[in-house]
Amino acid sequence: MDFRKKLAALLLALAATAAGAQPSGGAQKLPVGWYVTESAPKRYEAGVDTGSTCEGSRSAYLRSLTTDATGYGTFMQVFGAQDYRGKRLRFSAMTRIKDVDGWAGLWMRVEGPDPKQPLAFDNMQSRALVGTVGCKRYEVVLDVPKEATAIMAGLIMSGTGQAWLDGVRFEVVDASVPVTDLLASRPVVASTGPASLDDEPFPVAKNDQVPMxxxxxxxxxxxxxxxxxxxxxxxxxxxxxxxxxxxxxxxxxxxxxxxxxxxxxxxxxxxxxxxxxxxxxxxxxxxxxxxxxxxxxxxxxxxxxxxxxxxxxxxxxxxxxxxxxxxxxxxxxxxxxxxxxxxxxxxxxxxxxxxGFRATLPPQNFPIPQPPVRSRQALDTERGVTGGAVSP
Known part of the structure; x- marks a missing residue:
């Protein structure tokens, strides 16, 4: 399917509502192609809201149904990756949250031949939305490798509260747009420690210096x-x-x-x-x-x-x-x-x-406080006198 046609279909699906829509703010039938997954049954619900939207006349929402803050729910869709292989894909949406005790955000995952090893993933957890936040456009950007099989995307919320999204966009972008991939590799500074020329190299993976x-x-x-x-x-x-x-x-x-x-x-x-x-x-x-x-x-x-x-x-x-x-x-x-x-x-x-399981002081930290020195001699650095605890 042509990219623009697919994008239009996704936007139309999110805006679609069932016949017999309820008044503003009421739950309606989920948009075609979207569904809810959750950590436990009946902890979250999703629907279409016609009140207080960010962009357009309707928005989709995800809402907690219990006070249990340990669960999580997602409002998501899955589609084939064939149209995006070898490209950089940006998933963005207008999002707002209310009384979120936990966190919320957009997420996207690129699946490969092995479902246990995703090819790319980001859920905004490192820049999560918490509490109550007004309308703003957020985005997740991932590279879709040639071996990709499927793409998952949606809204995730952990804990309690409610989150909305509308103005959903899937756009192919160029390399000037940075990826937000949690699994993306990035260069590592080489070790500055000494190495013996007599030591035989220990066998390591080909991607030795590429962290994930x-x-x-x-x-x-x-x-x-x-x-x-x-x-x-x-x-x-x-x-x-x-x-x-x-x-x-x-x-x-x-x-x-x-x-x-x-x-x-x-x-x-x-x-x-x-x-x-x-x-x-x-x-x-x-x-x-x-x-x-x-x-x-x-x-x-x-x-x-x-x-x-x-x-x-x-x-x-x-x-x-x-x-x-x-x-x-x-x-x-x-x-x-x-x-x-x-x-x-x-x-x-x-x-x-x-x-380890003991506290680790970060580099360039403030020095550990010491008892005050009460000797005038301790200030005489020119003579190098350390002095004792003699009162002035």
């Missing part, structure tokens, strides 16, 4: 997790470190050895939150990655970092940090595929364990 996700300073891709003792993926699918420690994937379960301790963890994802539970060594592990906070527990150690939504970070990242006044006392950035609804399990687990 990052947690803290640890980035990963399909073949490598760049910890201080890197893990690489062998042809048999086993991840092995330079110390010959091995990590195995069994669906959502990850087993093996990390840091000379046995690992037995399960990664539960698929919604706005990712949970990692199990054991590392003899101690229980419980990790939560959500739009609101990052919680990492291992035995008696706990790191709980709220998300700083005002932080100036890459658009594919969430910054979680703890501050004491102007001083940051703990900080972790979670980026790219680590935020997706289907994160790569082995890479995610290794990257999380590598970040």
């Amino acid at each position: 996700g990052r947690i803290g300073d640890v980035w990963f891709n399909h073949g490598r997790v760049a910890t201080d003792k890197p893990y690489t993926r062998r042809k048999d699918g086993v991840w092995v470190s330079i110390l010959s420690e091995e990590i195995y994937e069994h669906g959502i379960e990850v087993t093996g050895t990390y840091g000379q301790r046995p690992v037995d963890l399960k990664v539960k994802a698929g919604g706005p939150k990712t949970l990692v539970d199990g054991t590392w060594g003899a101690e229980p592990v419980n990790i939560l990655i959500s739009p609101e906070k990052l919680v990492m527990r291992w035995g008696r150690f706990t790191r709980e970092l709220p998300r700083d939504k005002s932080a100036q970070v890459d658009s594919t990242c969430n910054r979680y940090q703890v501050s004491d006044g102007m001083r940051v006392t703990d900080q972790v950035d979670v980026c790219g595929a680590a935020l997706s609804t289907r994160p790569p399990t082995a890479q995610l687990v290794v990257a999380l364990l590598a970040n």
